[in-house]
Amino acid sequence: MRLQKAEPRAEPKADMRRRQVIDAAAECFRREGFHGTSIARISQAAGMSSGHIYHYFDSKETIVEAIVKQEEGDFSELLQLLARDEADGDFLDTLYRLMDDLLNRILDPQRVALMLEIASEAARNPRVAAMLQESDRRLVQQFAALAEARGETAIAAVDDPESRVRLEIFALLLSGLTLRSVYSPAIDRPRIARSIKAVLTILWRPTA
Amino acid sequence: MRLQKAEPRAEPKADMRRRQVIDAAAECFRREGFHGTSIARISQAAGMSSGHIYHYFDSKETIVEAIVKQEEGDFSELLQLLARDEADGDFLDTLYRLMDDLLNRILDPQRVALMLEIASEAARNPRVAAMLQESDRRLVQQFAALAEARGETAIAAVDDPESRVRLEIFALLLSGLTLRSVYSPAIDRPRIARSIKAVLTILWRPTA
Numbered sequence: 001m002r003l004q005k006a007e008p009r010a011e012p013k014a015d016m017r018r019r020q021v022i023d024a025a026a027e028c029f030r031r032e033g034f035h036g037t038s039i040a041r042i043s044q045a046a047g048m049s050s051g052h053i054y055h056y057f058d059s060k061e062t063i064v065e066a067i068v069k070q071e072e073g074d075f076s077e078l079l080q081l082l083a084r085d086e087a088d089g090d091f092l093d094t095l096y097r098l099m100d101d102l103l104n105r106i107l108d109p110q111r112v113a114l115m116l117e118i119a120s121e122a123a124r125n126p127r128v129a130a131m132l133q134e135s136d137r138r139l140v141q142q143f144a145a146l147a148e149a150r151g152e153t154a155i156a157a158v159d160d161p162e163s164r165v166r167l168e169i170f171a172l173l174l175s176g177l178t179l180r181s182v183y184s185p186a187i188d189r190p191r192i193a194r195s196i197k198a199v200l201t202i203l204w205r206p207t208a
Numbered sequence: 209m210r211l212q213k214a215e216p217r218a219e220p221k222a223d224m225r226r227r228q229v230i231d232a233a234a235e236c237f238r239r240e241g242f243h244g245t246s247i248a249r250i251s252q253a254a255g256m257s258s259g260h261i262y263h264y265f266d267s268k269e270t271i272v273e274a275i276v277k278q279e280e281g282d283f284s285e286l287l288q289l290l291a292r293d294e295a296d297g298d299f300l301d302t303l304y305r306l307m308d309d310l311l312n313r314i315l316d317p318q319r320v321a322l323m324l325e326i327a328s329e330a331a332r333n334p335r336v337a338a339m340l341q342e343s344d345r346r347l348v349q350q351f352a353a354l355a356e357a358r359g360e361t362a363i364a365a366v367d368d369p370e371s372r373v374r375l376e377i378f379a380l381l382l383s384g385l386t387l388r389s390v391y392s393p394a395i396d397r398p399r400i401a402r403s404i405k406a407v408l409t410i411l412w413r414p415t416a
Contacts, residue, residue: 033329036244120328122390124321136392161399165403173377173381175387177380179327180380182340192376202406202407
């Protein structure tokens with residue numbers, strides 16, 4: 001299954017400009033790091049004056065916030081696919097059908113570089129940390145709500161510590177892939193996907 | 209069980225100087241990022257002239273290499289404890305006794321900030337990536353050799369893809385903890401430790 005993107009719409013000019021800034025900033029953060037990137041540098045990369053950039057974003061942090069929302073939107077889109085899957089089988093079967101898409105998305109080297117840069121900024125910058133944490137909370141909630149709608153009671157209650165930890169193990173495996181792709185790039189995707197499935201089947205179906 | 213450090217020895221003066229540079233650089237990388245840190249800045253933080261620093265390290269990358277070796281040494285020390293554990297039980301029991309030490313070490317915020325910074329540098333700098341990958345290879349080899357010595361055949365053969373993926377799932381969970389500690393800092397350590405144990409028991413003991 002492939003991620004079906006919505007048909008491209010004509011974006012209003014302001015949205016196009018914002019996106020131009022976000023893309024240029026993302027490229028600068030990847031290449032030179034968040035701290036090594038000034039608004040002047042982003043302005044150069046975007047081919048736009050600094051004043052113009054400040055019209056859309058009041059700081060580098062606000063640009064990071066837009067990047068984090070974009071990343072959240074991408075995963076949220078995958079979750080929408082999960083919700084709409086009409087094929088046979090239960091929630092785990094549906095999740096397994098999405099696994100390749102999920103791994104490809106997570107292991108995309110451009111994404112890895114950008115998200116590691118933002119995560120390391122978050123480790124020293126409480127504003128950026130708060131953005132990541134709120135975004136994560138929303139995605140976990142969305143995933144749990146989806147699980148509940150499909151009768152997956154073992155992972156549906158985000159406030160129940162046991163349910164939460166079952167979700168967290170899945171999150172650890174996915175985050176682990178992001179970081180490990182730097183340490184061990186020759187990852188065996190099909191085998192890893194199978195093992196993740198095995199782990200989820202066992203942890204989320206303790207009585208199976 | 210606590211990590212028993214070797215008794216401190218008197219370090220030769222050159223080693224002390226090197227350590228002084230490494231500590232100052234680590235602090236700069238954490239606070240301002242690898243790209244935001246110049247040798248001049250490290251020299252200021254270490255209270256040493258730039259010329260003096262170049263006497264020990266020919267570039268920022270060489271300092272990163274020393275930091276990566278230090279991190280490898282810390283984990284290697286934990287593995288030594290694993291090798292020396294004389295108490296009852298098998299390899300997994302021994303590993304479980306070390307789990308709290310391991311999680312405390314991995315989740316140390318200073319370590320997280322530094323390792324995320326180095327990983328994001330690795331995502332754009334092939335020299336740094338090669339250092340992380342070689343270090344990781346050595347640690348995986350050491351762990352697998354230890355497993356073999358204790359008769360843990362399911363994870364002992366690093367060249368066997370199935371054995372390798374069983375090790376890799378453990379590595380994903382540990383790396384996931386590093387990255388997730390930024391996204392979801394209120395992690396439930398005892399429950400996560402229990403779940404990791406459950407995963408290993410099932411994956412590494414398929415016939416149990």
